[in-house]
Amino acid sequence: MTHTLDRRAFCIAMGLIGLRAASTDARAEDGTIRLGIVAPMSGPNSRYGSFSLRGAQLAAKEINDAGGIGGRKITIISGDSQGTPVEGVSATRRLIDLDKADFIIGDVSSSVTLALQPVVEDAGVLLLNAASSNPKITYGAGAGGFKWTFRNYPTDENRALVVIQYAAEKKGFTKFAVLSVDTDYGRAAVEFTKKYLPRFKGQILTEDYYKEGEVDFRSVLAKIRDSGAQAIIMYGLADTTPIVARQMIEVGVAGKIPLIGNAEFNTESTIKAAPKALEGAIEAAAWLPAWDSPKSKAFVEKFKAEYHGEMPNNHAYVHWETVRLLAKAIEAAGSGDRAKVRDALSKIKYDSAMGEVTFDDHNQARLPMILLEIEGGKPVIKGAYSAEIDYPR
Amino acid sequence: MSSNDLSLPAPRRDLRVLFGVALAAAACIAPLFLGNYGLHALIIALIFLLPAHGLNLLVGYTGLLSLAQAAFFGIGAYTSGLMAVRFGTPFYLNFLAAGLLAGAVALPLGIPALRLRATSFVMCTLGFVIIGQAIAKNWIGLTRGDMGLSGIPKPYFALGPASFTVSGTVSFYYLVLAIAVIATVAVYLIVRSAAGRNMIAIRENETLAESVGIPTWRYKLVVFMISAAFAGLGGSIYAHYLTVVSPLTFQMYYSTTMLIIVLGGGAGTISGVVFGSLLFVGLSEALRIAPEVRMIAYGLCLLALVFWFPKGFAPLMDRFWSFLKERK
Amino acid sequence: MLTMIAEQIVNGIVSGSVYAIVAVGMTMIFGVLRAINFAHGEYYMLGTFGAWFAIEYLELPYPVAIVIGVAATAVIAVVVGQFVMQRIVGAPPETGVLATLGIALVLQNTVILVFGGGYKFFSGGYIEPVSIFGFTLAEQRVLIIIVCMLVFVGLELMVTYSRFGKAMRAVSQNIECCAVVGIDVPQVALRTFILGACLAALSGVLTAPVNVSVYGGMGEIITFKTLPVIIMGGLGNVRGTFFAAMILGIAESLVATYVGLQFRDTVGFATLMLVLMWRPHGLFSMQARF
8 A cells, every 4th residue: 555655656746846847937037147057067077067167156256246247146057967968958958948048158078068059059049168178169150150159268279289399399208108088178189289299290109098987097007108108198187187196106107207288287186196296297278276367366265265275276267257258248238138248249358367368250269378387296387378270261 | 568559448549549649739739838948858858769669679579678779879870970961961861871770780789699698688788889889989080089070960851952951949849759750650560560469479488489480589680670770760860959979879878768768668568668758858857956966866766666667657557548448 | 028918917917806806796696686786886986985984084094994984885785775675586687777777876976965076085095016026016906906815715615605605505596495495585685785785895995095086976887897797707606707807807908008098998898798709608607606
C-alpha cells in the first residue's frame, strides 16, 4: 500500500515541478536590466564558471550600489552550460524566453559560444563573449555575419605568437615538446603555434594532449625528459597544472625544462605546489592579479573583500570588466533598447583596467596580451603586446 | 515486459487512436502557445525520440541491452554536418546519408559484438562510443577534432528549380515533428509485421524461437543495424539544429539518456517511448528551476523510476485506459 | 632505450596497482549482485574527499586520514547498500545499470553541492621521491604497490578459507541453493558491496597524494577505466582481475609514451574489444571464479 502511495506522491511531485517550470516569471516586468550569464557551472570547467559568475556579480553589485545605470539596477541570472553546446543553447534559450534577458554574457568554452551565436542572432539578443579564445567566433561576427556577437577577450592567435616569439627570441629555445589539454582550446592554440614556428626556426619534437581529469603524466614527462626538448608548450587547464608540476619534480624535469604557454602558471597556489617546476615559466595571459594599474589593483582588493580573501583569476576579471563595459554602453545608448546598445557598443571607447578598448569591424575588442615570466616564485611582467587580426576574406 | 500494441481489445484501441489524433493536433498548434524555449525543449525531445525508437526495437522488442546509440548518433551527426559543410548538399540527402552510414557501420561492429553474452555485449557497445569519441577527436583531417564543425547551415531542400530553407525555430519544429511522426509510424509498421512478432519471440525465449525456425542471429544483426540507422537520423537533425558538432556528441550520457527514455517510458511499447522522450527531456529542463540540485534530483528520479516503475510508465497508461473504459 | 621501456613498465605497474584495487571490488560486487556498478568510481572519490576533509578541516595526519576516508565511504556504502543495492539482486540487468547510474549522479553532485565544484588540493601523503633500481618514484607509489599486493593476498585467503568468502562464492554460483544451505543472501550481498566500496575508497586515498587534485567528478573516469578491466579479467574472477589490471596499466603507459597521451584513455576499451573479439569469455577462464 505504501508502495502505491509513494508512486502517487512521486507523480504529483513531478506534476508540480512541471507547472512551476512552465510558469513565466512575473518579475520579468520589474524594470531592471536583465543580464544572463552563461558559463559552465558544473562539469570539469566549473571552476571557470564559478569565477566568471562571481566577477560579474561583483561588477553588478558595484554598479547597483552606485545607483544603477540611469536609475535602473542590473539583475544577473545565471545559466549552466556544463561546457557542452546543447546545454549552452538550452540555458540561453531559457534565459531569453523565460527569464527575459536582454543581454547575455557567455560562454567560456569556444564550442559553446559558437553554438550560441545563431541563437542570439535569431532572437536579436546581444551576446558579449568574455572568455572564449577561438578566433572563429569573431571571424564570423560583425562584418562576418553575426551582428549581435561581440568579444571582449584577446584571441589565441595573438597569444600563441607572443609566447613563441618570446621563447625563441629572448630565451633562444628552438626545440619544443607539446603537452596541452585535449580540447578545442588546447588544440587550436598549438595549431597557431605551429603556424608561427617556422618564422622562429623552432621545431616540435613530441606532441601530446591530455584529457581533462588526467592525473598521470609520468610516462609523458619521462618521454619529454629524454627527448632533448628545451621547453614544454602547455595550453591547459588551471587545475591540472599543479599535478603536472608535481610530477615534473618526480621525474626529474623540474628546473630543467620550463613550461611556456598558458595554464594559470601565475596563480600563487600553483606556484606554491611545486616552485621548482614553475620557475622560469612563460605565460601569455589576458590578465593577472599582479598587473600594475590602479583599476586592476582596486578590482583585486574588492574581489578579495567580497569573497573571503580568495584571489580572483583571469575569468573573474574579464567578466567583471565586461559587465562594466556593457553598463557603459547602455549609458552611452541612453536606453536599454537592444539595438541602440549594440550600436553604442561598436562605437565605444572604454577605459578598462588594461587600457582603452575599442571594437573593430568584426566586433572584436582590441586587447593586449600580457607576457609574464615566473622569477623567484613570482610572476614578473615582461610586457603587453597587441596585434591587429588578419581576417580571412 | 509490458504489453504491446497487438493485444488490445477493440474499444480501447479506438480510444487510443482518438487520443493519438488529439495529441497530433496539439503538437501541430503547439507553436501558438509555446515560446521559443518550449519549442526548443520539444525539438530536443523529438530529436532524441528517433534513437530511442531504435533502441526500443533493440531492448524492448528483441531483448538486447545496448549502450551504443550515442556512437551511431555521433556518426550520423558528423556525416550530415560534414556533407553540409563540405558539399553543400540539401538536407534530405544529408539526412538519408547519415542514417545509411550509421546503419552500414553497425554491420561490421555488430557481427563480432552480437556473439557476446549480455554483460560483455553491453560493455562492448559502450566501447563503441568511447572509440567513436577518440576517432572524432584525433582524426583531425576529417572531423577537425575538438575544434569541431561549426556553421552547419540550416536545412535546405532543393528539388529541381524549387528550393527553400528552413529557418527559425517554428519551421524547424514542424520539420522535426514531421520526421518524428514518420519515424513512429515506421516503427509501428515494423512492430506489427511478422518480423515484429519474431523479434518478440526472440526476446521471450531465444532458444525456443530458434527451434521454431526463426533465424535469430540474422534478426539480431538486422535490428542492430536498423537501430543504428535511427540513431544516425537523429544525429543528423541534431547537427543541423545546433549548427555545431563536436566530439562531445559521442558521450555515454546520451546513450544512457536514450536508455532511460526507453525503460522509463516503457520498453516494448511505442507510445511509452514517445511519452518517455517528452517526459525526460521535459524533466531535465524543468529541473533547471533549481540549478544546484538539478542533477541530484535527476539521479533520485532515476532511482525512483527503477524501483517504483520498473516497467516504465506504460503500465500506468494502461491503467488509465482501462479506467476510461470502465467509465464508458 | 631499454631503461626507458623498463621505466614505463614500472609506471604501468604503479597505475595497474591502483586499477587493480578498484577493479577487484567491482568484480566481487558483480559476482555476488550480478550488477555492473556504474557508481563504483564515486566511492573512490568519496574516500578521497573523506581523507581530504580530515586533513584540511580536522587537521589530522595522513595515516589517520586514510582510515577516516575509508570509514566515511563505508558508512555511505551501508546506506546505499541497504536501500538500493540489495534490491538489485535478482533483478534484470537494466535495473542495475539505471540504479547505479542514478546513485552515481546523486553522489557526485551532492559532493559538488556541499564542497563546490572547483578542484581541491590534497596536501597529505609521502611524496618525497625515492630511488629504486635506478628509477625515481614518489614514496607514495611504492606504498600503493605494496598495499595492492597485500590486498590481493588478503582477498585470496579470505575467499578461500573464511566463512564469508565461502558464502560469497556460494552466492555467486547459485543463489537458490544458498537459501537451502542457510546463507543469508541479502547480508552477503550487502557486505560484499561494502567491502568493494571500501577497497575503491582505499585506492582513492592512497592515490590522492600523487594525483594532487580532488574534485567531485573524479570518480567517473575511474569507473570507465575499471569496466574494461573487470570484463577482461573475467567477471567475478579476482586473480584474473589482478592480471588484467596490470596489463592495462602497462599498456596505457606504453601507449602514452610511444603513441601519444591523448590515446591513453582509449587503450582500456580498445584492448577490451580486441580481447572480446578473440576470447569472448575474457582472458582468464571462468573456472577460477572467486
